[in-house]
Amino acid sequence: MTSSDEPQSSPTAVSTATRPQASSLRTSDSPGVFGDRVFSTLALLAGVTILVTLAFVALFLTANSTGAIHREEEGWIVGQFVEYAYPLVVGTLIAALIALVLATPVAVGVALYISHFAPPRLSKSIGYVIDLLAAIPSVVYGAWGMSFLGPALVPVYAWLHQYLSFIPLFSGSPSQTGRTILTAGVVLAVMVLPIITSVCREIFIQTPKLHEEAALALGATRWEMIRMAVFPFARAGIISGVMLGLGRALGETMAVTLVLSPGLLTASLISAGNSTIPAEIALGFPEAPPGSERQAQLIAIGLVLFIITLIVNMTARWIVSRHKEFSGAN
Amino acid sequence: MSQTDQKQPTPTSVEGPAGPPAQRRPDPAAALRPRSLTQNSIPWWVGLVVLAAAAVLGAALSALISFSIALWLIFTAVSYVIISYVVTRTRVNRRKATDGFWKNLVYLAFIVALLPLVSVIWSVVSVGVPGLLEPGFLASDMRGIDGSIDQQSQEEGTAVLGGIRHAMIGSLLITLTATLISVPIGLMTSIYLVEYSRGGTLARAITFFVDVMTGIPSIVAGLFGAAAMGWFLSTANSLGLPLPSRSTMGITAAVALSVLMIPVVVRTTEEMLRVVPNELREASYALGVRKWRTILKVVIPTAISGIAAGVTLAIARVIGETAPILVTAGFVVYTNWNMFQGWMTALPVYIYRQFQNPTSPNFSDPSHQRAWAAALVLILIVMGLNLIARIIAALFAPKKTGR
Structure with missing residues (x-):
């Protein structure tokens, strides 16, 4: 904030200094005053445009989704919509949860590797390599999950079914193509990995050097140093990174659409079935005629998804901002 | 130790009075200290031996189920982590063993994260390059490409038409x-x-x-x-x-x-x-x-x-x-x-x-x-x-x- 305040003060100082002797200069500079006014108005307008856009997103989604919960001839049909939306919401949460459970430990490990284990000269390029994971488009991940990962996981699913079918998660007939919600979760895990890694890496690097050196000087091993100095400092950062990853996993469309062969909600992770909100929209929207009830229904679940991700992201940002205040990180 | 004892007079005479000579005589505690520092570490080649043992064990375990490269690598990694923990724990101490255990896990996490990247790039390149080299792939669109043309190119091996x-x-x-x-x-x-x-x-x-x-x-x-x-x-x-x-x-x-x-x-x-x-x-x-x-x-x-x-x-x-x-x-x-x-x-x-x-x-x-x-x-x-x-x-x- 200081960078924006200081230039404010300096021009006024200049103008008050020159005012007594050269008031004619000020009056002749009317194009400059005009330019200043236009430019600042444009800048303000651009900022307001963003707020208006976001308001419009919420407004349009709400306005277009009323058809899903209210019809002329039937009146309010909230129950019907909830019945339609509930399996999709649960499916979305399951897929995101699988992704987080798989990705979080690996991401924290990779971030630790980059910040504390890798040779310092290499750590930056290793960070780039992990960022490459984020550069691959989601549709390519979807294609990879559908053609390579899914078939590769089929024997694993068969094995899980054979030995662990007493657990409800692994009951049900295993998929022969591997296009299940578990595969989708694995693909999502790969996609959220770079997000969680980069947030964790940032926060691990910010750990006060003095804390680390104090721990090492007291005879702690490297792991004990990490556990005693790095993790307590980085806890909020890890949580917010995981939340950001969750937001991404909830909203990810193409990977799930391509990988999953959608179906009804089932508890089994290894058989075909389940669906997520984004996949449902991507599959249904191009076929839905404009202005139809089906389209309203799809926009309504889009709104549900929007609200869920909004809450998740805002919580993540809130944790980050709360953490910033007392950590003195910047 | 015996050599330094013999040379002792020379440095003292150069440096001048540096305290009572009795302190410079090697006392048993000082002689032990260097050895106690190296005592708690294990030689570098032990890591390789453990890795080889883990590879053999992994091969055996995966052969028990059904041998495949992926399964072998998984079992090798798991047994390497476990064996090196046990070795450090018995030869050195618990804290060093825990440290090494987590270090191995962190390295493993990095390798696990690289796997999908390599796999995705490999799968795209291996199938994508032949398709990219088809004549006219970049210069034509999909107009007029229908199922019969694709059927022909799959069954008779003719060029895949259509582009992006x-x-x-x-x-x-x-x-x-x-x-x-x-x-x-x-x-x-x-x-x-x-x-x-x-x-x-x-x-x-x-x-x-x-x-x-x-x-x-x-x-x-x-x-x-x-x-x-x-x-x-x-x-x-x-x-x-x-x-x-x-x-x-x-x-x-x-x-x-x-x-x-x-x-x-x-x-x-x-x-x-x-x-x-x-x-x-x-x-x-x-x-x-x-x-x-x-x-x-x-x-x-x-x-x-x-x-x-x-x-x-x-x-x-x-x-x-x-x-x-x-x-x-x-x-x-x-x-x-x-x-x-x-x-x-x-x-x-x-x-x-x-x-x-x-x-x-x-x-x-x-x-x-x-x-x-x-x-x-x-x-x-x-x-x-x-x-x-x-x-x-x-x-x-x-x-x-x-x-």
């Missing part, structure tokens, strides 16, 4: 339009945040909602684009304006992509503008230059490399987006240059359609080959853009000596 010209043109047009919409808005917003706002409520609201916007799912942005354009067109049509009645066209997709692109542009350019040293601004003000000219002539040129890099990264992000274009611009088989009329295909949507709805449902190999080749092109574009961004940022970075 229309998809590349569509991607280019849509992304370019989205960039033209987002960069002015994003840049002006960050100028407002950095130069004009004084940390007031509005600025804080904008920063917060830009953060929120970064998290909008891409499919929701697509829904917004479709709904907003549909509303706009129906309003315009009811007023009698000569506009198309269907909202499915290129410009709708560009609007949807802008929703995703603006926050990225704002965040990167804001960061870059904040790095511009205040001395530069103050020097300009001191010369009597107006604020808007200072911003245009001093602040932006100083930060231009960072801004260009940020915009390039934003383009790289949206050019790979599928969902918003799928629900807003649809997909066609021919080239469409008109952003304001008719459906339009983008490269990611092309890939998606070729996988999900192969041109010939029973003979899908040619479709998949085209899709992988298109995926290869897309990855090359995205990685090229990332590379360009890094090069711009590195080459044209302002000198930071002013700070």
Whole structure:
């Protein structure tokens, strides 16, 4: 904030200094005053445009989704919509949860590797390599999950079914193509990995050097140093990174659409079935005629998804901002 | 020890009186100390021995179930971690063993993270390169390609026809339009945040909602684009304006992509503008230059490399987006240059359609080959853009000596 305040003060100082002797200069500079006014108005307008856009997103989604919960001839049909939306919401949460459970430990490990284990000269390029994971488009991940990962996981699913079918998660007939919600979760895990890694890496690097050196000087091993100095400092950062990853996993469309062969909600992770909100929209929207009830229904679940991700992201940002205040990180 | 004892008189005579000679005599505790430091570590070759043992054990275990390379590697990794823990624990102590255990796990996590990257790139390149080398893949569209042609090329081995010209043109047009919409808005917003706002409520609201916007799912942005354009067109049509009645066209997709692109542009350019040293601004003000000219002539040129890099990264992000274009611009088989009329295909949507709805449902190999080749092109574009961004940022970075 200081960078924006200081230039404010300096021009006024200049103008008050020159005012007594050269008031004619000020009056002749009317194009400059005009330019200043236009430019600042444009800048303000651009900022307001963003707020208006976001308001419009919420407004349009709400306005277009009323058809899903209210019809002329039937009146309010909230129950019907909830019945339609509930399996999709649960499916979305399951897929995101699988992704987080798989990705979080690996991401924290990779971030630790980059910040504390890798040779310092290499750590930056290793960070780039992990960022490459984020550069691959989601549709390519979807294609990879559908053609390579899914078939590769089929024997694993068969094995899980054979030995662990007493657990409800692994009951049900295993998929022969591997296009299940578990595969989708694995693909999502790969996609959220770079997000969680980069947030964790940032926060691990910010750990006060003095804390680390104090721990090492007291005879702690490297792991004990990490556990005693790095993790307590980085806890909020890890949580917010995981939340950001969750937001991404909830909203990810193409990977799930391509990988999953959608179906009804089932508890089994290894058989075909389940669906997520984004996949449902991507599959249904191009076929839905404009202005139809089906389209309203799809926009309504889009709104549900929007609200869920909004809450998740805002919580993540809130944790980050709360953490910033007392950590003195910047 | 015996050698140092014999040489002792010489250094003492050079250094002069350095304390009572009794202290320099090797006492038993001092003689033990160096050995006690090396005692608690194990020689370097033990790691290799443990790895070899783990490999053998892994092979045996995987042979018990059914031998495969993947299973062997998994068992090897697990047994390496366990064996090295046990060895360190018995030979050294518990704390060192725990330290080594977690170190192994961290290294393992890194390798696990690299696996999908290698696998994805390998799968794209291995199938994509032959498809990319088909004649006319980049120069033709999908007009006239039907199931019988694909069936023929799969059964008789003739060349796979059809290409991605229309998809590349569509991607280019849509992304370019989205960039033209987002960069002015994003840049002006960050100028407002950095130069004009004084940390007031509005600025804080904008920063917060830009953060929120970064998290909008891409499919929701697509829904917004479709709904907003549909509303706009129906309003315009009811007023009698000569506009198309269907909202499915290129410009709708560009609007949807802008929703995703603006926050990225704002965040990167804001960061870059904040790095511009205040001395530069103050020097300009001191010369009597107006604020808007200072911003245009001093602040932006100083930060231009960072801004260009940020915009390039934003383009790289949206050019790979599928969902918003799928629900807003649809997909066609021919080239469409008109952003304001008719459906339009983008490269990611092309890939998606070729996988999900192969041109010939029973003979899908040619479709998949085209899709992988298109995926290869897309990855090359995205990685090229990332590379360009890094090069711009590195080459044209302002000198930071002013700070």
